[in-house]
Amino acid sequence: MDRTTKRDLAIILGAILLAVASLSLIGRLNIDSSTDAFIPKKDKVVAINDKIEAEFGSLDAMMVGVYNPNGTILTKDNLAVVSHLTDQFATIEGVDSVMSITNTEHMQPSSDGFEAIPLYDKDEEGAIERLRERLDEWSEVYYGAFISQDTSMAAFIIYPKTGLGQDGQDAILNSLKNVVDSSPHDSLEFSYVGLPVVKKQINESLMSDMAILAPIVGLLIILVLLFSFRRLAGIALPIIGLAISASVTIGIMALFKITFTMATMLVPVLLLIVGSAYAIHVMSHFYGEVTLANRALSRDETHLLIHLVFKRNRMPIIMAGATTAAGFI
Structure with missing residues (x-):
């Protein structure tokens, strides 16, 4: 095995x-489905929101x-049952306060006023x-807030502590469900x-959609490659390269704690779509x-031909990739 082959195998294995x-x-991965993810952390709106939450508690009640x-x-x-659950909810880690009927x-008149x-x-x-x-x-206060008009439904209002983040709120939600499931009712x-419940559901939907979209896009790319080249190598080599690039991109986002939002969820799929064009071009x-x-x-002739193809197409592919990246920026 010559040095070039060893180098190529080392690169592939790496x-x-x-x-x-x-x-x-x-x-x-840090997943955030809220609109807050699109607002710069140093923005004035964020500072005001943080100040309000520090003074009055979390605005994201469950x-x-x-x-x-x-x-x-x-x-x-x-x-x-309502009283028991109210007490149990209040003991959950991360919960600031719980309100129920x-x-x-209740405020009522007295000799001293109220x-x-x-x-x-x-x-x-x-x-x-x-x-x-x-x-x-006080019907205008209680009905529609703590209890329904027909009194068939009551509500617990749970205020999380400030600064918990999505993971902390998800943990509270899971604990709430566990408390309810373990209590006789x-x-x-x-x-x-x-x-917080809506955010959690959106996060789960984001991951579910990505898990569905990526294989569909991959299958369509395979069909295009099969139709274009009708060779196993013409299908496998581009797909392997695309899969590696998408995986590494997700890993980088997780490693550097880059937030995965409703916009960036399309990045892996876009990598497959855009990257396949360059792979098809070379092949x-x-x-x-x-x-x-x-x-x-x-x-030896095959190695020489591969080198020649890459040499001819290196700059066009680099320029095409650069313009595509600039467009996304």
Whole structure:
């Protein structure tokens, strides 16, 4: 095995190992589906938002809805479930505060002006009736916020601590679901809403879409290569190069903590699309030269032909790639 062959094999092996190492970093990708990812960190809007959150707490509240399909939520047993879950939610790491109809204070007139009393006190006489009366007293505050108009659904409002990031909010959401699943609640149904919930769903959709789009694009490229060259090498070599480049790009994004947004999710797919054009360009020139030779080429002649094709097409491909990159910038 000559030196050139050893060098080529070393380059190929190194590229494959680099691609495998890059793919192993996918779990470290920082995915952010919010519009905040498009705003510069030093922008005035970001500074104002951070100041407001530092003063008043997180603006990204989560809500857990509890629904009784068989009637009202305002029964002793159902309110016991709401009270229990309210206490459990408050103990979750990263949660700043939890509000529900069982721990909210109600303002009522007193001799000194106003006094705060529990909206619901399970130990007072006629607790359910008193709760209904208090809800009706401040109906514009409670209905539509803590409880539905028909009283079949109640809401828990969970405020995360500031500065948690998407991973921290996802952890809280998972903990909320675990608490609900592990608590007895008979026929009650639960739902989860709020901006953090939407972000998590979008993140999962982004990864799911990429997992679907990339193979589809790859299959279409394979069909084009098959139609163009009708040779296994003409299909395998471009695809391997494209797969390595896409893998390394994702690895670099994960390694340097480059945020994966709704815009950059298309980067791997675009690499396959744009990169395939250069691969087809090189392979078509190579097979064109082979056709012109009109005979079987020796190994040395093949190496020489490959060198010649790359030499002729190096600058056009570099210039085409540079203009494409400039267009994306």
